[in-house]
Amino acid sequence: MEAAIVCAALAFAVLVAWFVPRWRLNRVLARPLTDVQLGVIERNVAQYRGMPRELRAQLQRLVKQFLHRKTFVGCAGLEVTEEMRVTIAAQACLLLLNRPTRVYPGLHAVLVYPGAFLVPRRQQDEAGVVTETRQDLLGESWGDGRVVLSWEHVRRAGLPPEGTHNVVLHEFAHQLDSESGSNNGAPFLGSPERYRSWSETLSRDFALLRRDAYWGQRDVLDPYGATNPAEFFAVATESFFEQPHELAGRHPDLYAEFEAYYRVDPRAWLPAPAPVPAHHDVVYGQWR
Structure with missing residues (x-):
C-alpha cells in the first residue's frame, strides 16, 4: 500500500513538473507583444520590416518564448531595460525562423555589459611559457549556458561605424554550432549528405x-572569420542576414548552404544595395 502511495506521489510530482511550466509558457504565448515591444523590434531589427506577416508572427512567438525562458543580467552597473531584452531576443530569434526549435535549450542567461568588456586569457607558447592577458571583447558565447554581449554594439548593429557587424547574430550562431556537440563550424544538419555538401562548400570558402585575409584583400566576409571554422560560421551567419545580396553575389554556393540551413532567404527582406562606384574604397572592420 505504501509503495503504491509513493509511486502515485512520484507520478503526480512528475506530472506537475511537466504541466506547470508548459501552462505558464502557453499563458505567455497567448498574450500578444505590447505596442512598445513591437516598436522596439520594428526599430532595431531591420530584417523585420521587410518580412511577410507570417514570418513576423513567427518571430513574435519566438521572442515571447525567449523572454519567458532566459534570464537577463546587467553587468558593470548596467540596468537591463525592456528595449535591451526585446532587441537581443528578436535578433537572436532571426536564426530560428521556419525551423522546429526549443529556442536555444542550452542557454540560460544573457549577460549584458554597457560596452566592450575585458576577459582574462591564458596563452601558452611553444616553449611552454604561459602568458596572462586581458582581451577586449564585444561578445562571447560560453559553453555553460551563457552569452555575454556589449549593449553599445548590439544597439549599433547595422549602423556606422559597425556597418554590417551584428554581435547578437555572431554569438548566437556559436550557440547553434554547439548544439551538434562541439564548436567546429558544423551545426546539426540532419543527414550525412548535408554534412558532405556543407563541409565541401565551407572548407573551400574558408x-x-x-x-x-593573408594578402589583405577585402571580402563581404569579415577577415575574423579566417580565425577558425567556428568563427567562419559565425561571421558568415552575420553576412547572410545583414548582407544577403552581397554574400549571394560573391559566394553563391555558401549562400545556398546557409539558405538551406536557416530555411529563409533574407534577400526578400532587405533592399539590394546601390552599386558601389569603382573608385569607392569600402573598408570592412575586424570583429574582436
Whole structure:
C-alpha cells in the first residue's frame, strides 16, 4: 500500500513538473507583444520590416518564448531595460525562423555589459611559457549556458561605424554550432549528405577567406572569420542576414548552404544595395 502511495506521489510530482511550466509558457504565448515591444523590434531589427506577416508572427512567438525562458543580467552597473531584452531576443530569434526549435535549450542567461568588456586569457607558447592577458571583447558565447554581449554594439548593429557587424547574430550562431556537440563550424544538419555538401562548400570558402585575409584583400566576409571554422560560421551567419545580396553575389554556393540551413532567404527582406562606384574604397572592420 505504501509503495503504491509513493509511486502515485512520484507520478503526480512528475506530472506537475511537466504541466506547470508548459501552462505558464502557453499563458505567455497567448498574450500578444505590447505596442512598445513591437516598436522596439520594428526599430532595431531591420530584417523585420521587410518580412511577410507570417514570418513576423513567427518571430513574435519566438521572442515571447525567449523572454519567458532566459534570464537577463546587467553587468558593470548596467540596468537591463525592456528595449535591451526585446532587441537581443528578436535578433537572436532571426536564426530560428521556419525551423522546429526549443529556442536555444542550452542557454540560460544573457549577460549584458554597457560596452566592450575585458576577459582574462591564458596563452601558452611553444616553449611552454604561459602568458596572462586581458582581451577586449564585444561578445562571447560560453559553453555553460551563457552569452555575454556589449549593449553599445548590439544597439549599433547595422549602423556606422559597425556597418554590417551584428554581435547578437555572431554569438548566437556559436550557440547553434554547439548544439551538434562541439564548436567546429558544423551545426546539426540532419543527414550525412548535408554534412558532405556543407563541409565541401565551407572548407573551400574558408580557405579563400584565409588567403584574402593573408594578402589583405577585402571580402563581404569579415577577415575574423579566417580565425577558425567556428568563427567562419559565425561571421558568415552575420553576412547572410545583414548582407544577403552581397554574400549571394560573391559566394553563391555558401549562400545556398546557409539558405538551406536557416530555411529563409533574407534577400526578400532587405533592399539590394546601390552599386558601389569603382573608385569607392569600402573598408570592412575586424570583429574582436
